[in-house]
Amino acid sequence: MTVELERHDEFAVLRLNRPEALNALSFDILRDLDQAFDRVAEGDARALLIIGAGGKAFCAGADIKELMNRKLIDQKRGAEFGQRVFQKLAMLPIPSVAIINGYAFGGGLELAMACTFRVAASDARLGLPEIKLGLIPGYGGTQRLPRLIGEARALELIMTGRAVRPEEAERVGLVNRLLEPEADPLQAGVAFAREFSGFSLLSLGFAREAVQRALDVPVHDGLRIEADLSTLAYQTSDAAEGMSAFAEKRKPDFKDA
Numbered sequence: 001m002t003v004e005l006e007r008h009d010e011f012a013v014l015r016l017n018r019p020e021a022l023n024a025l026s027f028d029i030l031r032d033l034d035q036a037f038d039r040v041a042e043g044d045a046r047a048l049l050i051i052g053a054g055g056k057a058f059c060a061g062a063d064i065k066e067l068m069n070r071k072l073i074d075q076k077r078g079a080e081f082g083q084r085v086f087q088k089l090a091m092l093p094i095p096s097v098a099i100i101n102g103y104a105f106g107g108g109l110e111l112a113m114a115c116t117f118r119v120a121a122s123d124a125r126l127g128l129p130e131i132k133l134g135l136i137p138g139y140g141g142t143q144r145l146p147r148l149i150g151e152a153r154a155l156e157l158i159m160t161g162r163a164v165r166p167e168e169a170e171r172v173g174l175v176n177r178l179l180e181p182e183a184d185p186l187q188a189g190v191a192f193a194r195e196f197s198g199f200s201l202l203s204l205g206f207a208r209e210a211v212q213r214a215l216d217v218p219v220h221d222g223l224r225i226e227a228d229l230s231t232l233a234y235q236t237s238d239a240a241e242g243m244s245a246f247a248e249k250r251k252p253d254f255k256d257a
């Protein structure tokens with residue numbers, strides 16, 4: 001299997017497993033990812049962690065050999081399919097973390113950018129090198145990168161195809177956290193996910209939705225969305241539990257309800 005979905009304690013772990021091609025995204029892998037995201041959405045994991053097998057790459061992008069000599073209409077449908085799959089990941093009911101070990105190029109970085117969070121090992125290299133192939137990103141990169149790091153930096157990375165090291169990626173906001181050089185990437189990703197996975201999945205979901213929708217609308221509409229979603233959060237049993245626990249000086253017991 002080129003996409004393996006496993007359970008690691010309270011988390012779903014999705015491993016891209018095509019190390020001989022640096023986990024490049026063939027259309028078969030994209031279809032497997034699509035199904036895997038459906039299974040994650042139906043399951044009870046508290047977060048999804050995505051990692052690449054082989055130690056050398058998270059994912060080196062779309063399968064370039066498979067992209068050659070295609071009809072324009074197939075290429076367009078391919079891009080739209082990839083965008084749909086990555087959008088499904090972005091809209092999962094639980095948060096997701098890309099654990100970037102080694103190369104995250106092209107479609108690989110676009111996959112990571114569709115996750116809620118990104119953590120990077122010290123050997124990570126991140127970039128959108130499509131321009132070097134005479135292409136441009138097609139799985140959401142031109143939309144997600146400027147939202148993460150701003151227009152000027154996004155244009156520079158897309159138009160030069162330059163790869164960035166983890167320190168720069170963290171500085172500009174492309175990754176959330178750098179992993180210690182000696183850390184096991186999966187264990188470190190799990191530790192990062194535990195920083196939020198004990199909170200109510202409902203409030204985590206409302207918070208993500210408010211931030212994500214705010215990026216697409218004028219601020220007065222975004223504030224209305226925030227008022228509505230914060231009121232919804234207030235109506236949950238978990239909010240009652242969280243506030244009672246504070247008043248009673250005890251740890252809250254959230255039930256995702």
Ligand code: CO8
Binds near residue numbers: 060082137
């Ligand atoms: N596609 C297919 N095969 C790949 C890819 C890839 N993206 N990346 C690596 N491989 C294969 C190599 O061909 C090689 O296979 P083989 O051993 O059979 O020759 C094997 O993986 C190992 O790769 P290298 O020997 O090249 O390893 P190096 O350590 O020398 O170099 C690099 C590693 C720098 C990562 C190099 O492999 C590389 O530059 N890869 C391509 C990176 C790239 O350009 N990615 C962007 C692809 S385009 C894209 O993602 C567009 C997305 C939107 C498209 C929308 C379409 C529908």
